Amino acid sequence: MSARPAAPARQPRERPGPPLVVEDLRIRFSDGRTTTEIVRGVSLTLVPGRCVALVGESGSGKSVTARAIVGLLPRSGAYAARRLTLGDTDLTALGERGWRRVRGRRVGFVHQDALLSLDPLRTAGQEIAEVLRTHRAAVAAAGSAVGAGSTRQRTLQLLRDVGIGDAERRIGQRAHQLSGGQRQRVLIASAIAAAPDLLIADEPTTALDVTVQAQVLELLGARKRRGDALLLISHDLAVVGQLADEILVMRAGEVVERGAAAEVLTRPAHEYTRQLLQAVPTAATRGHSLVTGAPLPARPPGDEVVLEAHGLTKRFRLPRARRAGGASRELVALDRVDLTLRRGETLGVVGESGSGKTTLARVVLGLVQPDDGEVRLLGRPWSALGERSRRPSRQHLRFVSQDPLGSFDPRYPVRKVIGEGLDSVGIHGTARERRLRELLDQVHLPASYLDRHPRTLSGGQRQRVAIARALAPTPAVVVADEAVSALDVSVQAQILDLFAEIQREHGTSLLFISHDLGVVRHLAHRVLVLKDGAVVETGPTGPVLTRPRHAYTQQLVAAVPRLPGSAELRGRARPWDEDVPESADMTTR
Amino acid sequence: MIRGLAAEAILGPVVSVSRRLGSLVLVLWGTVTLTFFAVHAAPGDIVRLLIGQGHDTPEVRAVIAAEWGLDRPLLVQYAGYLGRLLHGDLGTSYVLKRPVTEVIGAQLASTVELAVTATALAALLTILITTLTAGRRLLTRLAGAGELLLASTPEFWVGILLLFVFSFTLPWFPVAGAGDLSALVLPSLTLALGAVGGLAPVLRDGLERALEQPFALTVRSRGVSDLGLRVRHGLRHASIPTLNLAGFAVGNLLGGAVIVEQVFGRPGIGQVALRAISSKDIPTILGVALLAAFVFVVVSTVVDLLSLVIDPRLVGAAS
Numbered sequence: 001m002s003a004r005p006a007a008p009a010r011q012p013r014e015r016p017g018p019p020l021v022v023e024d025l026r027i028r029f030s031d032g033r034t035t036t037e038i039v040r041g042v043s044l045t046l047v048p049g050r051c052v053a054l055v056g057e058s059g060s061g062k063s064v065t066a067r068a069i070v071g072l073l074p075r076s077g078a079y080a081a082r083r084l085t086l087g088d089t090d091l092t093a094l095g096e097r098g099w100r101r102v103r104g105r106r107v108g109f110v111h112q113d114a115l116l117s118l119d120p121l122r123t124a125g126q127e128i129a130e131v132l133r134t135h136r137a138a139v140a141a142a143g144s145a146v147g148a149g150s151t152r153q154r155t156l157q158l159l160r161d162v163g164i165g166d167a168e169r170r171i172g173q174r175a176h177q178l179s180g181g182q183r184q185r186v187l188i189a190s191a192i193a194a195a196p197d198l199l200i201a202d203e204p205t206t207a208l209d210v211t212v213q214a215q216v217l218e219l220l221g222a223r224k225r226r227g228d229a230l231l232l233i234s235h236d237l238a239v240v241g242q243l244a245d246e247i248l249v250m251r252a253g254e255v256v257e258r259g260a261a262a263e264v265l266t267r268p269a270h271e272y273t274r275q276l277l278q279a280v281p282t283a284a285t286r287g288h289s290l291v292t293g294a295p296l297p298a299r300p301p302g303d304e305v306v307l308e309a310h311g312l313t314k315r316f317r318l319p320r321a322r323r324a325g326g327a328s329r330e331l332v333a334l335d336r337v338d339l340t341l342r343r344g345e346t347l348g349v350v351g352e353s354g355s356g357k358t359t360l361a362r363v364v365l366g367l368v369q370p371d372d373g374e375v376r377l378l379g380r381p382w383s384a385l386g387e388r389s390r391r392p393s394r395q396h397l398r399f400v401s402q403d404p405l406g407s408f409d410p411r412y413p414v415r416k417v418i419g420e421g422l423d424s425v426g427i428h429g430t431a432r433e434r435r436l437r438e439l440l441d442q443v444h445l446p447a448s449y450l451d452r453h454p455r456t457l458s459g460g461q462r463q464r465v466a467i468a469r470a471l472a473p474t475p476a477v478v479v480a481d482e483a484v485s486a487l488d489v490s491v492q493a494q495i496l497d498l499f500a501e502i503q504r505e506h507g508t509s510l511l512f513i514s515h516d517l518g519v520v521r522h523l524a525h526r527v528l529v530l531k532d533g534a535v536v537e538t539g540p541t542g543p544v545l546t547r548p549r550h551a552y553t554q555q556l557v558a559a560v561p562r563l564p565g566s567a568e569l570r571g572r573a574r575p576w577d578e579d580v581p582e583s584a585d586m587t588t589r
Numbered sequence: 590m591i592r593g594l595a596a597e598a599i600l601g602p603v604v605s606v607s608r609r610l611g612s613l614v615l616v617l618w619g620t621v622t623l624t625f626f627a628v629h630a631a632p633g634d635i636v637r638l639l640i641g642q643g644h645d646t647p648e649v650r651a652v653i654a655a656e657w658g659l660d661r662p663l664l665v666q667y668a669g670y671l672g673r674l675l676h677g678d679l680g681t682s683y684v685l686k687r688p689v690t691e692v693i694g695a696q697l698a699s700t701v702e703l704a705v706t707a708t709a710l711a712a713l714l715t716i717l718i719t720t721l722t723a724g725r726r727l728l729t730r731l732a733g734a735g736e737l738l739l740a741s742t743p744e745f746w747v748g749i750l751l752l753f754v755f756s757f758t759l760p761w762f763p764v765a766g767a768g769d770l771s772a773l774v775l776p777s778l779t780l781a782l783g784a785v786g787g788l789a790p791v792l793r794d795g796l797e798r799a800l801e802q803p804f805a806l807t808v809r810s811r812g813v814s815d816l817g818l819r820v821r822h823g824l825r826h827a828s829i830p831t832l833n834l835a836g837f838a839v840g841n842l843l844g845g846a847v848i849v850e851q852v853f854g855r856p857g858i859g860q861v862a863l864r865a866i867s868s869k870d871i872p873t874i875l876g877v878a879l880l881a882a883f884v885f886v887v888v889s890t891v892v893d894l895l896s897l898v899i900d901p902r903l904v905g906a907a908s
Contacts (some may be wrong), residue, residue: 056842067806070810072806072809084850096814096815100812100813100814101812102812103809103810103811103812104810104811104812105812107810109807109810109811111806111807111810112803113802114804116802116803116804117804117806117807118807119804119807120902121822121826121899121900121901121902122822128809130811130813130821131811134811134812134813135812174901174902176902180901187807189882190807190811191811194812255630280603308767333744374728452891559881
């Protein structure tokens, strides 16, 4: 590694950091027999104070591109580049020792999902101090850049720098004791501990609530303004739009479009970019296909109430270790929740993690008994029944989870996974085979998939199988808990289209739980906003999410990252700055 | 707030230890009871054993039986034994005619020395081998073959091989006896190698899993070396399942000690146990059984406490 002048880091830089130059980066993976080139000819230049974003679906090669920059490809991978330099350092010529002086010290890497990316057995302080210790000499040479004092004092300062209040306490806590946002901050603190010039963030806000996501984006934005170069990797165009100066859209290992962020987001040149933008669900996409953009025939919900709940209350006793200080021993997960769901209607349930969304799903499904209140299905008692008397009616109420693979028996082929749903309604023999094919057809999978194993399918295909299983006994109600949250935006678009299509054709009612307001705006007729287990606001989706009355809803809505001016793109008004007709036709229904 | 959390961290182990103490008493009682009735049910004339070289006449038998309390019903004898046990009296050896505590006590140090050295050696070798081989295909295959060989070779055979190489061929270590440190090397290595064969595959598997976790990538992108990642992060994750198995192995060392002490001609509990069983020296058998059960419970308690230290997330889960 070449000698480098000490880079001041605490305050805005006096001297700009070195630029990262990538030219014609190629990454190959080899499994012994075959070699696949999964990244082809990526070039980018990143200068201090700027943010370049790599956007694309899973498998597009954006994450491995980032990993190649710090020399950490999986063992089966290898890369070649015409040029890969950070300032004067030729990264392609580095040996293991050289790389170790680059990683952490000159390039900070924030990996996705802080719960998994922090060592769960080590405290926040230990995780951050590890970076300080590893680069002690370099950090000391940088002098005041990283702040003086003992490792502990520096760690505390870093925690405060990333906006963690109560740093004295958090320093001794582990990932599982921290909230999602705090974890992400700790991960960022550990990445910037040795004051690197370049920060790489791989899906830094995936799995975070919108309000927390906004805070983390703000934190990254502050690093950029301070003079860090930021390489952002995301599948979420709205997130990218908040930070990026330049966007590279990747598809199947190639950059299909590149340009200034505003340009790419508002006037996409490539068809694929257009599809990606079109696939983002918002209020403006209501009643339209997210895949084709074409308007879909509407089918207003009926009047018949298929599912209702009154005064649902659920309390959980907290385990000893979870109770902090004088906190109460009970957690009120649901607090007198009322809901009604009509035939053919979609009721969206939104709220942050811990607001009681999943508990509501479990109570409605009859998996958890409410402490108080009642659920009625198709006008008959449901939660009040014992499981034995409930079982015959389970065919009317089905479930789709966030993680389909986890909900399948790992030994079952698709035929048996979906077939399980037919057992309860007693369809056997040739009728069963016919129905299985019909179900696969409904979720747009070929019949040949009946003999596939779910683990050989993609995320979107697995979710289709899960939906087919839910639909097998022709249920009146499907409860979907974060059913599209783990999917890429384009796959999410297909699945959301599928939900809409199923509802239109079969009049299925949907209880659709999501932390993503855009998804709910796109799909739901009415919405229910949960906070701390209680309903703070409910009503038709348009008015509630466009002109929220409750402060909490306002906060949620304000935190959603927006795509800039895609109004031109769609030729439609964007719903967040004005009341769109969409809410008007809602009220007439 | 901080004090509350600290209390939580201490209280968890305290509860767990007191629960352990309760189960210790139960386990010891169960061991005594089972062993007591089992050895009495086994064939063999205890009075004959006690008379030894003396004349075996009905009168002598009566006197001896009365003297040792063998004329009373078995249940009364059992109650009497339990009563004395509460006062720390393990009875008197039928063969040596000395208190069992003394018989065991005299030999305990030698076995403890062997067991502790063997445990330390096993831990050291296991950690060394796995840290260097985990995730490296060729080395793993080589080490795996060696471990399989070690795990499946009987201890007496390993011991004899070691003796052959390092005592007869290369005169580095003494053939038999106890006392200085060099006499401890081969016996403890024999015991340790068996354990390494069982433990190393488990630790390596855990280490490989840990290195696959997303956090390993984070650690590497901080500039930490591969070895640093393995030692500072990986081993800790891998050690929980291994520790449980290791506790089991340590508890079983006594069984291994019987053989190893025989092969290397070392004094120790193994020799005591062997002699007691072959001569139906009931008080000594009971004493050794109690000791073994005690060691088992203590070791598993230590393993549980260590697990809590290694993975503090278990503190909350346990309560």
